[in-house]
Amino acid sequence: MANENNHNPFYQHNHHDDELNNSNFSFPQNFQGFDPSSHSTNFTDYLHGSMDYNTLSKAFDLSCSSSEMNISSIDDNNTKKSSVGISETLNSSESSSSNEAVIQEDSTKSNKKDKQPKLGCEDGDDEKSKKEKENKTKKKEKKPKEPRFAFLTKSEIDHLEDGYRWRKYGQKAVKNSPYPRSYYRCTSQKCIVKKRVERSYQDPTIVMTTYEGQHNHHCPATLRGNASSMLFSSPSLFAPTSMGLEQRLHQDFLAQFLPSYTQNDIQQQMFHQNLPQILPHHQQQQQQQQQQFQHHHDYGLLQDLLPSSFPRKQEP
DNA sequence: CGCTTTTGACCAGCGC
């Protein structure tokens, strides 16, 4: 890979800029569970902050047929980078033809693993062989992956409130990390959105939240005018331009927001301004969370995770 | 009682 930023573990620039989705970034090396050497990701999947997925989807105009952003589309046929690539978003097959219908939301086909109940435990070889046959036939149908967004959040709380209700359905130990990864599913009926939460083992103050899929319902806490949507409604960022996505993110998102907002600032805005009014039953929890957010403006660590060319917060 | 969390088992995909 041609890379003019080899010195920076975070940044991988792809010079083949004819497709937006070639703007690849890797995860910081210090984030376990996302080995940057094997999991490349699009920067658009890797926004810093704690916006919920739908907000982002809207903000990025990430409708399934969006021809503009082409966010995180990676051809499943020719990537196969790893089994866990955080940004390996589906979009099987059609990518050669470009900008259209990029991120397909093929959840109907997808859930082959959601699943065969393993009812009636092992009735013998017949059952087993049946299952094996079924599995073989199913193996050929590749499960399209939902688009994913990952967030780094500096917080002492693993499971951050985002307005949706989640049910934890699994937890796994992360290789080489003392911190487990938790798996959550949206509790809303028929909503297939999932999220994973894990903590960096090198900087335990950083929580990585990965959203997968799109909510098919409104946020239980209808976040009117919340900070996240305000932040992401920047016309300059989301208006179609001839500028590459990476550049736009670079110039607009980071230049506008990061220098003036630490991640904690953003989160605190969200929680302070919106959620307590909308989620009275969660108020106590919110307040507890707010208290646990650190109020310092230690931006250094996050800066370290950013590409070296990104604008930096000015020291006073 | 209903919902959520915990946790061991299971499954699928990938690399060797």
Add this chain to the structure above:
DNA sequence: GCGCTGGTCAAAAGCG
């Protein structure tokens, strides 16, 4: 084919 790992299931336990 085998082993490893990530992801998911589902029974049991916990909780309000």
